[in-house]
Amino acid sequence: MSESTALPWPGNGSRPGVTDADLLARTAGGDTAAFSTLYDRISPWVYGLVRRVLRNPAQSEEVTQEVMIDIWRTASRFDAARGSAHSWILTIAHRRAVDRVRSEQAASDRTELVGARNAEVDYDEVSDTVTTRLEAEQVRRCLGTLTDLQRESITLAYYNGYTYLEVAHQLDAKLPTVKARMRDGLIRLRDCLGTTKGGTP
Numbered sequence: 473m474s475e476s477t478a479l480p481w482p483g484n485g486s487r488p489g490v491t492d493a494d495l496l497a498r499t500a501g502g503d504t505a506a507f508s509t510l511y512d513r514i515s516p517w518v519y520g521l522v523r524r525v526l527r528n529p530a531q532s533e534e535v536t537q538e539v540m541i542d543i544w545r546t547a548s549r550f551d552a553a554r555g556s557a558h559s560w561i562l563t564i565a566h567r568r569a570v571d572r573v574r575s576e577q578a579a580s581d582r583t584e585l586v587g588a589r590n591a592e593v594d595y596d597e598v599s600d601t602v603t604t605r606l607e608a609e610q611v612r613r614c615l616g617t618l619t620d621l622q623r624e625s626i627t628l629a630y631y632n633g634y635t636y637l638e639v640a641h642q643l644d645a646k647l648p649t650v651k652a653r654m655r656d657g658l659i660r661l662r663d664c665l666g667t668t669k670g671g672t673p
Contacts, residue, residue, distance in 0.1 A: 492557035493550070500548035504655045507547075511540055511658075512636060515629055518565045525569035535572050537611055537626075539565045544662055614664035622657030625650050 492513065498506030518539050523532040542564055550560050615623055621643065628634045628642055640650045 492561070493552050496543075496547045496550045496557050496560075499544065500550070504659060507544055507658070508651060508655050511543070511629070514543075514561055515540060517562065521562055521565045522569045525566065526572060531572060531576075532569075533627075534611065535568050536565075539568050541611070541658075541661060541665060542568070544658055545665075610665055611661070614661050617664055618657045618660060619653070621645065621649075622653045622660070625654045626657050626661075629654060 490509070492510060495506045495510040495513075499510060515536070519532060519536045522535045522539065523529070526532045526535065539561075543561060550557060554560075615626075618626070624643055625639050628639045629636075634642065636647060636651055636654075639645075639654075640647045643650065
């Protein structure tokens, strides 16, 4: 196997023979260890793509976290027959980033047009804007339910693209502790978001 095939993601070499599709399948079954390995590989890629679309660091951080939660909650929707895990994950990231751009642009456009003319605002556009902002608020609110170590670990991993080892160094904590707290934190986020939305997707 060539190097380009063997190392499609950062850290892939740490789990030889285990593909991202394998990890998605295990994640769909509730395997938190598999998801831990998966997000350690993909979070830098997701953030990089989102940042190129949004450019704004703060918004990129929010959207990256939303994408990672989406992957955890919807892994069962991945269909290997329709494309690679790599493409599926980055498609989610790109869609989320584009939705945020459209949402922000729509809000800006409406502000500029106030008083200039009467314009009919498409219902779906308003609905998408409200939904996107509510989801961001829900994520922030649910982050507040985590312990300090869980919240800081997840923030460093998602927002800054740090690996487990780098997060452990940043927080001066033991590596096993960081891994456990990040897994527990993601599970609590998933449960919180499911409760906030009134059910699972």
